[in-house]
Amino acid sequence: MAILEVRNLTKQFGGLTALNDVSFSVEPGEIHGLIGPNGAGKSTMFKNIAGFYAPTSGEIRFDGRDITGLKPSRISHEGIVRTFQETTLFQELSVFDNVLVGTHNRSRTDIFSAILGLDRQKQREAEDSAIEVMEFMGLADRRDQLAAELPLGSQRALAIAIALVSKPRLMLMDEPFAGMNPEETGHMMDLTRRVRESGVTIVLVEHDMKAVMGLCDRLTVLNFGTLLARGSPEEVRNNPDVISAYLGGSHA
Amino acid sequence: MNRSALTHFAGIVIVLVILAVLPHFLRYHHQDFLIFLVINILVVSSYRLVTLTGEWSLIHAVMMGVGAYGSAILSKQFNVSFWLSMPLAGVVAGSVAALLCYPLFRMTQFYFLIGSFAAGEAIRLSWIHFIKPFGGTSGVSGIPSPELGNIDFLEPIPYFYLVLIIVTLCLFLLYRVEKSRVGLTLHAVHWKAPLAESVGVNTWNYRSLAFITGSVFVGIAGALKVHYIGTVTPKQFDIGFMVFILIWVIVGGYRTFYGAIIGAIVLSILDEAFREFDELRPAIYGAILVFAILFLPAGLESLPQRLREKFGRSGAKEAG
Amino acid sequence: MELLIQSIVNGFIQSGFYALAAVGLVLIFGVMGVVNFAHGELVMVGAYTVWLLHAQYGVPFLPTILIAILLVTAIGALMEQFLFRPMRGDPLGGLICSIGVLFILQVVATVVGGDGPSKQVPPPYEGTLVLWDFLRVPYQRLFAIGVAIAALGLLWYFLTRTRLGWALRAVSQDREAASLQGINSNRISMIAICVGAAMAGLAGALMAPLTNINPHMGHNVIITAFIVTIVGGVGSLSGAVIASVLYALFHTFVTTYFNGTVATISGLLIMVLVLIIRPTGIMGHRVSE
Structure with a gap:
């Protein structure tokens, strides 16, 4: 059974239709690419799934449960975590604290235990899992650096670490390769595969075709807010509609 | 307890002791x-x-x-x-x-x-x-x-x-x-x-x-x-007092726990010192506020670091 | 019945004053993204100018209005040049700066006018228009509302019919897009604050003979301007004018039948209610995302 199922999703802003009746599904354990030319509606789709927008109509099911229109924090409780397009991090916090914020869902604490010091055990657990994830993402030796001071590759790795430490079942990655050189891209692709191997299903919005083709098991192609094609990278690459959309539209 | 926590603790104790004896040396x-x-x-x-x-x-x-x-x-x-x-x-x-x-x-x-x-x-x-x-x-x-x-x-x-x-x-x-x-x-x-x-x-x-x-x-x-x-x-508790709170926090700095406290202490003492100017006091406060936000946007708390940076930079210039 | 009609007329006249104060606040916030907390003090400076020049030194009323406008405009321009421009992109910094200016202007007013009771300016236009025996409108008030309407009309013409006004509205809609179209946002900000300050100065000058003048009169002005701005929809000038009329009528009524404090409390509660139910105000529109 599909872990994520998007059915007939439509999103309108005023009179503008950003997504029109789009359906696709994601299987457990796969890396699923969501691609399309600029303005195809990829980011809008993302924000709908992660709860930042409420769909105009249609349904989003996660693991068989209807999650349509829930708030972002609720969605993340369900097990879906997104990363952000730009280097969206807590810039003024250390790497360690950044990751620690990500443990929010798994080990809740409240203000009374915080004042009375009753949350030692939870605090220790949270710190342990933060350290574990930092090691997993190769950030252990940058623990006390400020997020703002990291090089681009490490910032993206940190963004994934924040998401990963909340132990999601589905991770939505928004253009993780944007602005990277080939070497950084290669490193990032390895990290992405490792995340998948740890048991997390991944949906990826990306412009970098090389990375998408090399990484994804299946692709969903959007164009002008509608579904253009679905299938394996091979099938999509040879799909005439896709070719003309990419050549005819912008050369993204 | 590690060393920095220890100096921290010692600092707080010293401040508290000073505060505890201070009123005996002051007028009513x-x-x-x-x-x-x-x-x-x-x-x-x-x-x-x-x-x-x-x-x-x-x-x-x-x-x-x-x-x-x-x-x-x-x-x-x-x-x-x-x-x-x-x-x-x-x-x-x-x-x-x-x-x-x-x-x-x-x-x-x-x-x-x-x-x-x-x-x-x-x-x-x-x-x-x-x-x-x-x-x-x-x-x-x-x-x-x-x-x-x-x-x-x-x-x-x-x-x-x-x-x-x-x-x-x-x-x-x-x-x-x-x-x-x-x-x-x-x-x-x-x-x-x-x-x-x-x-x-x-x-x-x-x-x-x-x-x-x-x-x-x-x-x-x-x-x-x-x-x-x-x-x-x-x-x-009118907006005037609210503005004082704002000024203390802004002038002191809001990045650390101590910033606001430093702001409250320094400005209250200044205010006390300007007591004889009476009706001019709000204007002095206003001017301090404007200057603080223009020239010391990170507050008094950033002063030590800024001084250090300034001297560090001029030193680097000489070396270069 | 007579009281009712009299309150409607009084409320309507009051609304001109509210609108003049509020449009400046809206304009400055819309174009520059700064909440000018000193806006009430700009009005106060306008009123003080009339008190000082007209009531103390006998300068004729009309020229003092002009001088008040020019003086307040100059203060606005200085604020933009030395405070708001360096603080661009930091709305909190701009707000704090304007609070600093607020204090300074209050103290200047205290020094110029001295402490003590509120000041009065004898109305330059004496006499009262009496209609149908029961409706009495002092000529001074008629003059004030006439000038206020003319000034708002002029502003409307400037914003909708001139290139510069168009550029101003473009910046308030979307600063980035406007700068892409080659609009110099620094210049537009300067114009916005000058226009806004001029309106505030005019408001103060017009109201001077009709109100109590003291260094703290700006407080009520800014509260009123906030209420009108929020209820009308932040960034909407027509909304601010409509809300001014509605709120002035409301405030006059409640003041007539209850008292001024109740009127202000209910005004503030209405504003909070508007913020809850329709944060964009009656004429505002939601900015996407």
Whole structure:
């Protein structure tokens, strides 16, 4: 059974239709690419799934449960975590604290235990899992650096670490390769595969075709807010509609 | 305990010891000043908790008033002892804050600022309008001072010790909150609310939590103030006082726990020094505020580092 | 009945004053993103100018209005040049700066006018228009509302019919897009604050003979301007004008039948209510995302 199922999703802003009746599904354990030319509606789709927008109509099911229109924090409780397009991090916090914020869902604490010091055990657990994830993402030796001071590759790795430490079942990655050189891209692709191997299903919005083709098991192609094609990278690459959309539209 | 924590601890003990003996070397008038200064330290520190999530409210002074009126009315009309009415002042302020959360936190930034200002003014004008029980413009007077054995809390020195103990305890609690994971999450809500939401933080809850907790502590500060003065009036908690709180925090700096406290201390002492200029004082404050935000945007707390950087840079220039 | 009609007329006249104060606040916030807390003090400076020049030194009323406008405009320009421009992109910094200015202007007013009771300016236009025996409108008030309407009309013409006005509205809609189209946003900000300050100065000058003048009169002005701005919809000038009329009528009524404090409390509660139910105000529109 599909872990994520998007059915007939439509999103309108005023009179503008950003997504029109789009359906696709994601299987457990796969890396699923969501691609399309600029303005195809990829980011809008993302924000709908992660709860930042409420769909105009249609349904989003996660693991068989209807999650349509829930708030972002609720969605993340369900097990879906997104990363952000730009280097969206807590810039003024250390790497360690950044990751620690990500443990929010798994080990809740409240203000009374915080004042009375009753949350030692939870605090220790949270710190342990933060350290574990930092090691997993190769950030252990940058623990006390400020997020703002990291090089681009490490910032993206940190963004994934924040998401990963909340132990999601589905991770939505928004253009993780944007602005990277080939070497950084290669490193990032390895990290992405490792995340998948740890048991997390991944949906990826990306412009970098090389990375998408090399990484994804299946692709969903959007164009002008509608579904253009679905299938394996091979099938999509040879799909005439896709070719003309990419050549005819912008050369993204 | 590691070394930095130890120096930390030693520093706090030294400050407390100095504060404990200080009033014996001061004249009556300056002892008063010291009491209000310590209370104002609690005011700015509790305000800092509210601003941790990035929302600058303009209702904090009024919440202090809510606590002050609460304690005054409880002790005067219901004969509740100070020792109970003072913590209840925190509860009253916290409860009013909780009621305000629903309307206020539907807004952010500009709207929140104006909304909190409006709600505060509405509360303040209610004190003026409802003579019973708030006493109108002249407020409530004859608020009893605390009773404990045969200590005379009308005298400044005993009251100073009382305030010092309660404020130190409150600051300790506030500090714990900020350094806990709750505090970390509040920071996170401030810097990148969408990212915090995406890892499951309900930003509305955390904004409310900071607002309510800050209000509880400032409510206690309000009670401490009016049980010393003996009178509570709407004028004490007007936008003018709110602006002073803002100035203390901005001039001191809002990146560290100590910044706001430094701001309150330095500016209060300056204010005391300018006492003879009387009517010019607000203008001096205004000028300090403008200069601080233009030339020292990170506050007094950043001064040591900026000096270091400046000397470091000029040194590098010579080397280059 | 007579009281009712009299309140309607009084409320309507009051609304001109509210609108003049509020449009400046809206304009400055819309174009520059700064909440000008000193806006009430700009109005106060306008009123003080009339008190000082007209009531103390006998300068004719009309020229003092002009001088008040010029003086307040100059203060606005200085604020933009030395405070708001360096603080661009930091709305909190701008707000704090304006609070600093607020204090300074209040103290200047205290020094110029001295402490003590509020000041009065004897109305330059004496006499009262009496209609149908029961409706009495002093000529001074007629003059004030006439000039206010003319000034608002002029502003409307400027914003909708001139290139510069168009650029101003473009910046307030979307600063970035406007700068892409080659609009110099620094210049537009300067114009916005000058226009806004001029309106505030005019408001103060017109109201001077009709109100109590003291260094703290700005407080009520800014509260009113906030209420009107929020209820009308932040960034909407027509909304601010409509809300001014509605709120002035409301405030006059409640003041007539209850008292001024109740009127202000209910005004503030209405504003909070608007913020809850429709944060964009009656004429505002939601900005996407």
